[in-house]
Amino acid sequence: MRVLILGGDGYLGWPTAMRLAARGDDVMVVDNYLRRTLARETGSEPLLTTLDLAVRSETFAAITGRSLRVEIGDCADRAFMDRVFADFQPEAVVHYAEQPSAPYSMMGYEQARLTLHNNIGTTFNVIWSVMQHVPDAHIVKLGTMGEYGTPNIDIEEGWIDIEHKGRSDRFLFPRQGGSLYHTTKILDTDLLWFYVRTHNLRVTDLMQGPVYGMSTREADCDQRLAPHFHYDDIFGTVLNRFLVQAVAGIPLTVYGSGEQTRGFLNLEDTLQCVELSLRSPARPGELRILNQFTERFSVRQLAERVCDVGNRIGLEVSVAPIQNPRKEREDHYYNPANRALLDLGLEPHYLTDDVLAGLLERVRPHRDAIDTRRIKPRVRWAER
């Protein structure tokens, strides 16, 4: 299958590209290194320097004999996307090409503007490029569980049947994001749903929880193939941050009470989910929404797990709740469904103590590379 991966330099994009190429797909990756630029501008470089896509794809080819095509450019640039689609004629498009940080989107006007226009702009161009070049192609879009927020009812997979005053209909599940970043993902879903209805597009929108880990089958072949690993307050996901804090001997920064609960998954499982979605595509005119996580934890539970396991393997780990820089409910009901991907064949890698220890051991050799200035929250959700 010819698969176009937009945002192929990313934490998820690059491992996805390697996985699909290793499985025999014809893969093209596209990126404009926006996340690298923003990380540099905010003093949030990842733990280890990652090579550029050209060098990494050459390395990957040299090791595996599988080649990847690389195009550097902006998915919000229509002329560039036209050239890519006309040239590659993808059968599937995996769309990761978005500004991925909630705190970044809350820094100020310019960061909010960039997040809004980039994320809506790339999604809009993906839609139109598919409509005009490859209308039967399957779009796999990365959304976020954060689109749902923390409602007081069970979270279904994208859709809900509502009965109201004796009548009923089926609707998109209500959504309410906790940052502008999350809100742009809601707008993406609205846009996709409109064009799915009017133009019979085939779309899978993956509502993903926070991802952790840096290990995948392909990345583990060679240090140079590792995905970037952010541990800062802006681009780092919560468990990855805790792992680095544990290794650095910094108390784990739990925001507020830590009772905030989310659905998490291992990087390996993101790859499985995306691949399963590609192998069983959405039908024409279908917006298929799948909730993509394997386990639920509160932030406090995660911190305590890291603390326990870290101390057992000889690190000195403690937990230090700090004032929550975000505006979010800390004590809330949370019961999201995640049956659909299991039914498609997902075999979860759960966060066992052994897995946690492995993650910590993987970070440990890089202790000296940790910059402790980029761990405490530098962005606050503005109050009025």
Place this chain on the structure above:
Amino acid sequence: MRVLILGGDGYLGWPTAMRLAARGDDVMVVDNYLRRTLARETGSEPLLTTLDLAVRSETFAAITGRSLRVEIGDCADRAFMDRVFADFQPEAVVHYAEQPSAPYSMMGYEQARLTLHNNIGTTFNVIWSVMQHVPDAHIVKLGTMGEYGTPNIDIEEGWIDIEHKGRSDRFLFPRQGGSLYHTTKILDTDLLWFYVRTHNLRVTDLMQGPVYGMSTREADCDQRLAPHFHYDDIFGTVLNRFLVQAVAGIPLTVYGSGEQTRGFLNLEDTLQCVELSLRSPARPGELRILNQFTERFSVRQLAERVCDVGNRIGLEVSVAPIQNPRKEREDHYYNPANRALLDLGLEPHYLTDDVLAGLLERVRPHRDAIDTRRIKPRVRWAER
């Protein structure tokens, strides 16, 4: 009250400006004439030439002794908006500054891109300009009843209590628009709701049905003060189109079965609704959503009414259903609430036969100005 009217050249913006100024408010109108540009580009000029804002505001001042401030510029341009807000320090902002045509948004990529980026861009700048300059100002935003689409349940005013598996919560009412234009209004609501929650903005989002008429107290003082009146398939609302077709002796172009039902209102009532909203503002942290229409008609009913009344006053009117250029449900349940504005004091001007006859008589003298090429649908919702 200092009221900033964005999109003050528009069908609703200009009459609103005159109404508020006549009532003693300090009014500034802003526009970049985008709708005029798009109307010219698509061969969709209004029935009568309207003077530019500078000349109209001078005319208005000469007649009434009330002056209006005029600024020409783009609300999606941040520097311009900064200057306007810093200078005028509005206590309320009425936001009409959007590309207003559903068919225009469905013409092709460039028109869709312009609609998306303009409408989201202006709303985003309104939000940030208010946050940074006048955080207590009340934003009155024009949405559309089309955000709700035609669900199989009663349409409430913006919010719905959902009970699901024994638990309940309150959510934005589900929305699903029939064009990209309508979808951008959904995105606007999502954006506003996010910043209302995080920054305690005060917002009234008016979900308005199709408006008809060209007469208002102020506009009727002098022909030169009339709002523009579109009768074409792109910028004309359905009843205004029918009025012109009736006068021109062209059979009324009912799209499909004509069973599509909507909530309509007289231009005079739009002015009342906006004014009532301004006089009873939303609270800080409140997104107040009001459904703004006074009567429900199917398109077929409207055509038959125009036909009956037109023939009675000596016009030769007939109805000619044509293939529906839109993708929409023609036979659907429709029961939207509209209690809130009545409770605020709205006194509806209903579409009586006398009112209809008056509308037709008002168009009649301009029969020779009607360009019959701009009446049949020139835009089709693309099929795949």
